Amino acid sequence: MFSNLKYNKVESDDDDAGERSIYSSGPTKGTFYGIIALFFLSNTITYYIASSDFIPNDYNRDISPHAGLTRDFPFPLGTHSPYVDKNETLRNEMWEAISIDAGMIAVPEPFVSDKNLPPSQKLVWDKSKSVYLLNGHHTLRCVRAVYLSLMEFWQGKLQSRRWEHVIHCVDQLRQEAICNADDTPRYSTADDIPVSGMGQVRLCRNWEKLEEWAKKYNSCYRYVNQTASYKEFPQIERFIWCPEDSPYKEAVEQVFGHVEW
Numbered sequence: 728m729f730s731n732l733k734y735n736k737v738e739s740d741d742d743d744a745g746e747r748s749i750y751s752s753g754p755t756k757g758t759f760y761g762i763i764a765l766f767f768l769s770n771t772i773t774y775y776i777a778s779s780d781f782i783p784n785d786y787n788r789d790i791s792p793h794a795g796l797t798r799d800f801p802f803p804l805g806t807h808s809p810y811v812d813k814n815e816t817l818r819n820e821m822w823e824a825i826s827i828d829a830g831m832i833a834v835p836e837p838f839v840s841d842k843n844l845p846p847s848q849k850l851v852w853d854k855s856k857s858v859y860l861l862n863g864h865h866t867l868r869c870v871r872a873v874y875l876s877l878m879e880f881w882q883g884k885l886q887s888r889r890w891e892h893v894i895h896c897v898d899q900l901r902q903e904a905i906c907n908a909d910d911t912p913r914y915s916t917a918d919d920i921p922v923s924g925m926g927q928v929r930l931c932r933n934w935e936k937l938e939e940w941a942k943k944y945n946s947c948y949r950y951v952n953q954t955a956s957y958k959e960f961p962q963i964e965r966f967i968w969c970p971e972d973s974p975y976k977e978a979v980e981q982v983f984g985h986v987e988w
């Protein structure tokens with residue numbers, strides 16, 4: 728299934744050690760190339776073992792409590808994606824395009840009490856519904872903000888996001904790691920540029936299924952302008968983007984008229 732994935736250890740972003748020139752003296756050239764060849768061979772073998780059809784099988788009971796998603800989506804760790812593409816234009820387009828809109832959901836009272844959720848703001852168009860932001864979407868928005876902030880630094884541009892927010896986002900990622908206490912054993916290589924887990928398959932939840940589930944609770948939300956303050960862009964104007972079949976469409980139109988997407 729993943730046999731077409733190339734193993735490229737030079738591009739590995741798994742290396743934060745920095746020091747790479749450990750061969751300043753000692754071994755002859757022959758030994759040096761021998762060692763390199765051995766490393767390469769052992770890494771290649773490890774890689775193929777790890778990325779062959781090995782699929783972990785102990786995820787059965789890990790069902791998400793609200794959308795009821797199981798881990799049925801094989802997803803290789805750390806392989807190339809357009810989000811790390813060398814083409815900066817393409818890469819930026821990918822990150823820019825990340826949307827969290829579907830994650831802002833409006834749920835009815837029984838949902839709130841059944842799941843014992845904390846009270847939340849009411850939907851303006853139907854006060855019997857409460858509005859929540861799914862954590863997965865919140866995390867995604869945070870990673871996006873961190874990426875954009877880093878690119879702004881890299882290009883010497885002014886920061887478009889509040890610095891406190893960027894730090895908050897990095898801490899959110901830290902908390903996600905701690906909370907998930909992910910026990911996936913990543914295979915490792917005995918290389919001076921260490922690699923772990925690249926191409927190794929794990930079972931994930933299917934993000935598309937989460938978005939599909941969230942559609943049931945569509946709150947007509949669109950973030951629209953990510954950098955505008957609430958003063959510049961009133962929060963209510965984020966809740967007027969109803970799909971055709973939305974039960975809130977009429978209420979929105981009474982206040983805002985027809986809203987063009």
Ligand SMILES: *[C@@H]1O[C@H](CO)[C@@H](O)[C@H](O)[C@H]1NC(C)=O
Nearest residue numbers: 812813814815816817818820
């Ligand atoms: C980089 O990506 C952009 C947007 O997808 C594309 O238009 C452009 O041709 C790409 N540049 C190169 C050098 O591939």
Ligand SMILES: *[C@@H]1O[C@H](CO)[C@@H](O)[C@H](O)[C@H]1NC(C)=O
Nearest residue numbers: 951952953954955956959960
């Ligand atoms: C978002 O809002 C900010 C502040 O009002 C404004 O400077 C910027 O042009 C807006 N961006 C878009 C895409 O409308």
